[in-house]
Amino acid sequence: KATGAERGAAIATTGDPEPDLMTDLDGERVGRARMKRLSEIWMGHMHAALVNWTGVAFPNEGWAQQIFGEPDVERLWEAVAFCTRLDEPDPVAAWQEHMSRLERRAAAVNALELDALRFRGSGTDLTIGLLERSRFACALFETADGVRYVPNMPTEEVFTTPDLRRTEGVVRSTQPLALLGQTVRGLELCFEDGRIADVQAETGADVVRGQLETDESGRFLGEVALVDGTSRVGQTGLNFFDTLYDENATCHIAYGFGIPEGVEGEPGGDGFNVSTIHTDFMIGGPEVEVDGVARDGRTIPLLREDVWQLRD
Numbered sequence: 001k002a003t004g005a006e007r008g009a010a011i012a013t014t015g016d017p018e019p020d021l022m023t024d025l026d027g028e029r030v031g032r033a034r035m036k037r038l039s040e041i042w043m044g045h046m047h048a049a050l051v052n053w054t055g056v057a058f059p060n061e062g063w064a065q066q067i068f069g070e071p072d073v074e075r076l077w078e079a080v081a082f083c084t085r086l087d088e089p090d091p092v093a094a095w096q097e098h099m100s101r102l103e104r105r106a107a108a109v110n111a112l113e114l115d116a117l118r119f120r121g122s123g124t125d126l127t128i129g130l131l132e133r134s135r136f137a138c139a140l141f142e143t144a145d146g147v148r149y150v151p152n153m154p155t156e157e158v159f160t161t162p163d164l165r166r167t168e169g170v171v172r173s174t175q176p177l178a179l180l181g182q183t184v185r186g187l188e189l190c191f192e193d194g195r196i197a198d199v200q201a202e203t204g205a206d207v208v209r210g211q212l213e214t215d216e217s218g219r220f221l222g223e224v225a226l227v228d229g230t231s232r233v234g235q236t237g238l239n240f241f242d243t244l245y246d247e248n249a250t251c252h253i254a255y256g257f258g259i260p261e262g263v264e265g266e267p268g269g270d271g272f273n274v275s276t277i278h279t280d281f282m283i284g285g286p287e288v289e290v291d292g293v294a295r296d297g298r299t300i301p302l303l304r305e306d307v308w309q310l311r312d
Contacts, residue, residue, distance in 0.1 A: 129166025
């Protein structure tokens with residue numbers, strides 16, 4: 001609580017040195033083992049924009065072993081440097097240019113006045129309804145005190161907060177998901193009336209089911225994000241087994257907590273998901289088409305074969 005009261009800043013490191021630590025444990029128990037009160041406090045800080053925060057990766061042998069099959073930390077540092085633009089002559093200028101481009105991209109989608117997004121391909125046929133006040137944004141945030149910051153490094157997405165009541169269809173993940181010390185592969189969710197009605201996966205389904213049991217609101221979406229083939233994370237061709245990186249390789253959705261920056265005005269209200277869960281997983285790629293459905297009924301291509309279809 002003191003972090004919010006004192007308008008503090010928070011830095012979180014990622015890059016799990018033991019990414020499969022919980023593999024031999026019961027998945028549902030692992031999914032239910034959460035510090036829910038801590039999540040409630042942190043989500044409250046985010047809703048009120050009280051803190052500026054960021055997540056950054058720290059390469060280590062265990063993480064490198066998971067990615068490359070060998071503990072090549074130097075190779076992992078090189079990949080991290082590429083994804084975070086540290087390989088540029090002036091990384092600060094490169095980041096400023098990159099964020100400006102993402103802001104333009106978000107503005108181009110907002111100008112379409114979309115009512116819904118549709119994803120089709122690779123086992124997915126999913127329609128995600130948007131709120132009238134949903135807006136696309138990039139990960140350039142501002143606190144209540146006017147501090148501008150980038151919460152995720154890297155970031156390649158433009159995202160919005162959907163209407164939790166209006167997701168229908170089936171979605172299948174296109175990349176593995178590292179979740180709570182286990183790896184979920186081939187995750188498939190079926191949505192009915194906005195709610196996750198069924199969870200299947202090749203591995204790790206139980207940890208997802210256990211997580212969802214801890215918060216009924218977690219069964220509804222809180223984010224949908226668009227990422228195209230220009231993503232530096234995607235260009236590496238690696239699966240990082242770390243959501244900070246993998247969610248920026250391709251399009252993704254998140255069940256649980258709605259993002260305040262993804263709506264006009266104050267967060268909350270009808271259709272905005274308030275939850276203590278927020279789990280992103282990847283659903284995009286060259287084989288997945290993404291369309292926008294405008295409020296006047298027009299269908300507008302947004303992504304084809306990982307190529308962005310709008311001018312930005």
